Amino acid sequence: MEKKTVLITGASSGIGEGCARKFAMNGHRLILNGRNQEKLKAVKQELEEKYRAEVLLLPFDVRNREVAEAALSALPGDWKEIDVLINNAGLVIGVDKEHEGNLDEWDVVIDTDVKALLAMTRLVVPGMVERGRGHVINMGSIAGDYAYPGGSVYCACKAAVKALSDGLRIDLVDTPVRVTNIKPGLVETNFSVVRFRGNKEAADNVYKGIRPLSGDDIAEVVYFAAAVPQHIQIAEVLVMPTNQATGTIVSRK
Ligand code: 8X3
Numbered sequence: 001m002e003k004k005t006v007l008i009t010g011a012s013s014g015i016g017e018g019c020a021r022k023f024a025m026n027g028h029r030l031i032l033n034g035r036n037q038e039k040l041k042a043v044k045q046e047l048e049e050k051y052r053a054e055v056l057l058l059p060f061d062v063r064n065r066e067v068a069e070a071a072l073s074a075l076p077g078d079w080k081e082i083d084v085l086i087n088n089a090g091l092v093i094g095v096d097k098e099h100e101g102n103l104d105e106w107d108v109v110i111d112t113d114v115k116a117l118l119a120m121t122r123l124v125v126p127g128m129v130e131r132g133r134g135h136v137i138n139m140g141s142i143a144g145d146y147a148y149p150g151g152s153v154y155c156a157c158k159a160a161v162k163a164l165s166d167g168l169r170i171d172l173v174d175t176p177v178r179v180t181n182i183k184p185g186l187v188e189t190n191f192s193v194v195r196f197r198g199n200k201e202a203a204d205n206v207y208k209g210i211r212p213l214s215g216d217d218i219a220e221v222v223y224f225a226a227a228v229p230q231h232i233q234i235a236e237v238l239v240m241p242t243n244q245a246t247g248t249i250v251s252r253k
Pocket of ligand 1: 141184
């Protein structure tokens, strides 16, 4: 694949960081977004030192639409010409029942997982259409395929990511711009720590007795989708550990 400019949201850890590493080691240049400036700087330093990658940091909260717009329009020169947008930033807070949870926390989840993904798409894709090249890779989830206990709002958000991906693919059908929805199952990242509001033990239990995927594993799939020849559009990929069968059926030894 020729050198691409790749914007990754939520790139300071987990799947986003894995994607940053995979694209960097293959010679692409990166625009890394995230809220944690210190972590982003550490990722940038690693990628520059190990892979001599060109890395630009765009630290902002994706929920802040004005800041996102200003940051993107202030990108220098041809850095504005984003070839691959990886809408990865996402989270869930809590495992509460739909009729019992905290609406303010769910606002944060919906604003990040759905509205910010849509805003980034709205800001970046017109340029792709104009230039006649581009690829939007959304981080969906197995959670978007069907709801599971304790996951109502998160599952709804990831179902929305699937619909937004399918809708965008329809809207772009007469352009060369591709749209991919990646749907991971169990991936061991900070995601579960946030889900369990910082309870590391509860988070660790999610991955007990099973070898979960890593952010780097998902990055392999993301990279594959980006690297296949232009006439191939990987529309969706559901990827989970070998000992996971569905969102709720997991074999633990
Ligand atoms: C997160 C994966 O298995 O917690 O998107 O739904 S899971």
